Amino acid sequence: xxxxxxxxxxxxxxxxxxxxxxxxxxxxPRVSQAEWADAIQVAASILPRNDRCNSVDADHTISMxxxxxxxxxxxxxxxxxxxxxxxxxxLLPRPLRILLRQLYRRQQEVHFALGWPVEDxxxxxxxxxxxxxxxxxxxxxxxxxxxxxxxxxxxxxxxHDVESELGLASVQYIADLEERLGFRSVFNxxxxxxxxxxxxxxxxxxxxxxxxxxxxxxxxxxxxxWQLFEQKAIKxxxxxxxxxxxxxxxxxxxxxxxxxxxxxxxxDLSFFDTDPYEPMPGGTMSIWPFxxxxxVELPYTLTQDHTLMTILGARTPRLWLDKVDxxxxxxxxxxxxxxxxxxxxxxxxxxxxxxxxxxxxRKNYWHALPRNLAHWWRQRAHFQPQWHDGQWDxxxxxxxTISHFSAMEIY
Ligand SMILES: [Zn+2]
Numbered sequence: 001x002x003x004x005x006x007x008x009x010x011x012x013x014x015x016x017x018x019x020x021x022x023x024x025x026x027x028x029p030r031v032s033q034a035e036w037a038d039a040i041q042v043a044a045s046i047l048p049r050n051d052r053c054n055s056v057d058a059d060h061t062i063s064m065x066x067x068x069x070x071x072x073x074x075x076x077x078x079x080x081x082x083x084x085x086x087x088x089x090x091l092l093p094r095p096l097r098i099l100l101r102q103l104y105r106r107q108q109e110v111h112f113a114l115g116w117p118v119e120d121x122x123x124x125x126x127x128x129x130x131x132x133x134x135x136x137x138x139x140x141x142x143x144x145x146x147x148x149x150x151x152x153x154x155x156x157x158x159x160h161d162v163e164s165e166l167g168l169a170s171v172q173y174i175a176d177l178e179e180r181l182g183f184r185s186v187f188n189x190x191x192x193x194x195x196x197x198x199x200x201x202x203x204x205x206x207x208x209x210x211x212x213x214x215x216x217x218x219x220x221x222x223x224x225x226w227q228l229f230e231q232k233a234i235k236x237x238x239x240x241x242x243x244x245x246x247x248x249x250x251x252x253x254x255x256x257x258x259x260x261x262x263x264x265x266x267x268d269l270s271f272f273d274t275d276p277y278e279p280m281p282g283g284t285m286s287i288w289p290f291x292x293x294x295x296v297e298l299p300y301t302l303t304q305d306h307t308l309m310t311i312l313g314a315r316t317p318r319l320w321l322d323k324v325d326x327x328x329x330x331x332x333x334x335x336x337x338x339x340x341x342x343x344x345x346x347x348x349x350x351x352x353x354x355x356x357x358x359x360x361x362r363k364n365y366w367h368a369l370p371r372n373l374a375h376w377w378r379q380r381a382h383f384q385p386q387w388h389d390g391q392w393d394x395x396x397x398x399x400x401t402i403s404h405f406s407a408m409e410i411y
Pocket of ligand 1: 161
């Protein structure tokens with residue numbers, strides 16, 4: 001696929017996500033760009049494509065996937081039906097809103113181009129790339145810098161968006177529950193929608209939780225024009241600074257990779273691997289973080305609580321735990337977004353608590369705050385392993401360990 005015009009600009013935002021930086025293979029001589037290009041060319045046959053992206057160009061394969069090009073040139077705009085819904089939403093009683101979402105659900109599922117809740121094609125693509133390198137080099141296995149620090153198999157990140165004053169009142173309770181079970185999370189607050197309790201923010205920080213920014217006033221208009229976004233970004237940056245926050249999530253997962261570059265963030269949380277139920281359905285297909293221009297993107301990979309509990313009517317965390325199994329298998333990042341507003345409902349809270357207690361029993365993952373995880377991912381991507389006296393020196397990347405990739409592992 002030949003990218004052109006604004007696609008070219010967008011592709012640049014994703015350019016740092018090469019298989020070389022992703023895998024950090026420990027092999028001499030290093031895998032050349034030409035070798036990777038060949039490997040990508042072969043592996044790309046597994047990726048979904050349509051008439052917009054129907055031929056393979058190694059340089060753009062990854063940016064095409066992460067940039068959600070499958071969903072067309074208008075993928076960062078709301079459809080007319082979504083715009084109408086958001087205009088009417090404040091006038092509709094909550095039960096009617098839920099009914100509409102449930103009715104609309106079927107249509108969203110039928111027209112969705114990705115797998116859900118598991119979309120494995122980009123995941124397999126990444127592993128197939130290394131398999132192809134092994135084949136070219138006639139090797140059975142290859143060492144690489146483990147994707148997560150201290151030899152962990154996968155990662156777990158807990159995030160919360162605090163939508164309203166009702167949610168704000170539940171923050172303490174959720175933090176207590178998580179702390180009791182040994183977890184920490186980020187709470188993303190809306191700066192200009194409800195009064196912010198700065199004592200609560202600093203108490204959370206002291207207990208090891210993180211504070212993030214969730215939009216500006218949560219009015220669904222943040223991305224309605226670049227001019228408006230640019231003005232609001234100035235205010236958002238001020239809150240990021242005052243709150244000592246490093247991360248942002250857009251309300252309703254409205255997102256625009258280019259515009260988001262105006263924010264002074266270490267990481268963003270507004271994208272996801274696959275989700276047919278959002279106002280802008282789509283997905284980056286990535287169960288790992290990735291570099292997005294100036295920041296690291298941490299896509300959510302577990303279904304949002306509202307979708308799981310209200311739209312799909314789940315009564316257990318089974319869907320989340322099954323996805324964690326998939327993520328564990330492929331060394332990914334389990335990132336979940338739950339809302340203190342919805343967890344006020346005891347049956348919803350029980351599902352979240354069951355999820356946490358089940359995860360507490362599992363030992364082989366790195367539980368990290370998003371800030372620390374984004375930092376690790378950035379450091380690892382920039383890491384230049386050195387070959388000294390017959391061995392690899394990983395000492396300049398604290399936590400780095402060596403894992404072995406075997407082609408057998410992926411089947
Ligand atoms: Zn929100």
